[in-house]
Amino acid sequence: MNPLPRCVDWSALDTYQRINILARPPRLHDAGQLADVRAIIAAVRARGDAALREIGMRLDRCELATFEVGADEFAAAERAVDTGVRAAMRRAIARVEAFHAPQKPQPFALDTAPGVRCEQLLRPIGRVGLYAPAGSAPLPSTVWMLGVPARVAGCGEILLATPPRADGTADPAILVAARLCGIGRVFKLGGAQAIAALAYGTESVPRCAKLFGPGNGWVTTAKLEVAADPDGAAIDMPAGPSEVLVIADDSADPTFVAADLLAQAEHGADSQVLLASPSQHLLDAVVRALETQLATLPRASIARAALAHARLIRVPDLDCAIEIAERYAPEHLIVNTRDARALLPMIANAGSIFLGGWSPETLGDYCAGPNHVLPTLGFARAFSGVGVESFLRRVYVQEASSAGLRAIGPDAARLARAEALEAHARAVDLRLAALDRGSVALAAGGDA
């Protein structure tokens, strides 16, 4: 049994020890994983459904005649899922929708010079592929965290892939969630093979322009591979193993803090949880609470494996705790201190922030409203979580009248020649000359 991690004193660490203590744990399956993923992608590209069938038998231990979920399986899923759970899903979806609807940006048009009309259009991505993990634990909540913003954005076709169970069916709660989000097409495919099928298409799986969703190392590696291929698909972000950093002072209830750490630790052995506190008393109490709570936790062995690379850090003050959070850039940041909101202006590098003792991260995982598909591994320094904009493209439009061309054309030609791009300059000058000669017929239809 893994012992719980010891507390470290931040003030006693030198620069390199501080870097090491905040390093992510080594990826569990790194060795050979990239080669495996490349082989899976190559097989799916070369042999489509036949390869999916073989790989599914090897990795998911089930043989499927068809990958797409049919009407009977959807109906059976509706019967299998408890009515109370279905009602809670509906309420969660409504709150997630309420939060995402105002995210939708508005198109606009603007004259940047007289006769130069510029527009920003918004176009939903035509066909998107969503992935709901179901390896270690099926995550129906991921279905509405992706399906809701896709629907709000107005995507034309929304496909979902999720790993099959050993009996060849999909997790019923995932299917119910898909139905509630208006997702009609669900494919029983998991891991790198699901990503390859959605990115390149097969006989039975339509090719998607962009892929969304978290997953294990094979899923994330495959997403990065298809995103690097111009013939592949775009991706939302690399969303890796779950992580949380808790900042707590002596006002925090240690049992709440321990519960929040375990809630992320139970996701997987590669999840990482951190606690930074100026109170040694709180740190010691949290360690005791972790032991007590682990004793009755069904996924204790997974949580213990994750706790092996947990970090419990004694800091001189809360400013230092914030500095650590900014360096680490966690997926989730819980601030469980006296006046948590007062610390908010100092925080930028986090996927999602939970303020105060009554805001467990679990609320955000399911039903508070914001998205739970968030950047991990420090990507929160530069990436945001999934939102409506992730499913949209901005398309720019420019329309100049002859007056508009006269107004800004000379600048364009001058700047083109400054870059030694003569053809660019002539595309303007030829038109200006035509206007000067009075051959305005050339410009007919172009006057906005």
Ligand SMILES: NC(=O)c1ccc[n+]([C@@H]2O[C@H](COP(=O)([O-])OP(=O)(O)OC[C@H]3O[C@@H](n4cnc5c(N)ncnc54)[C@H](O)[C@@H]3O)[C@@H](O)[C@H]2O)c1
């Ligand atoms: N960052 C986020 O926003 C976020 C949100 C939810 C979940 N997560 C993370 O998602 C992950 C879910 O992982 P999971 O494993 O439970 O489910 P998963 O659905 O991602 O992976 C299951 C699939 O992995 C494939 N696989 C298993 N062993 C393999 C092998 N040896 N070689 C090749 N492929 C193999 C199988 O095909 C299987 O279908 C967790 O790490 C969790 O922390 C992250």
Ligand SMILES: N[C@H](CO)Cc1c[nH]c[nH+]1
């Ligand atoms: N905490 C996960 C994101 O890292 C999301 C999730 C889904 N279900 C439970 N938790």
Ligand SMILES: [Zn+2]
């Ligand atoms: Zn979670």
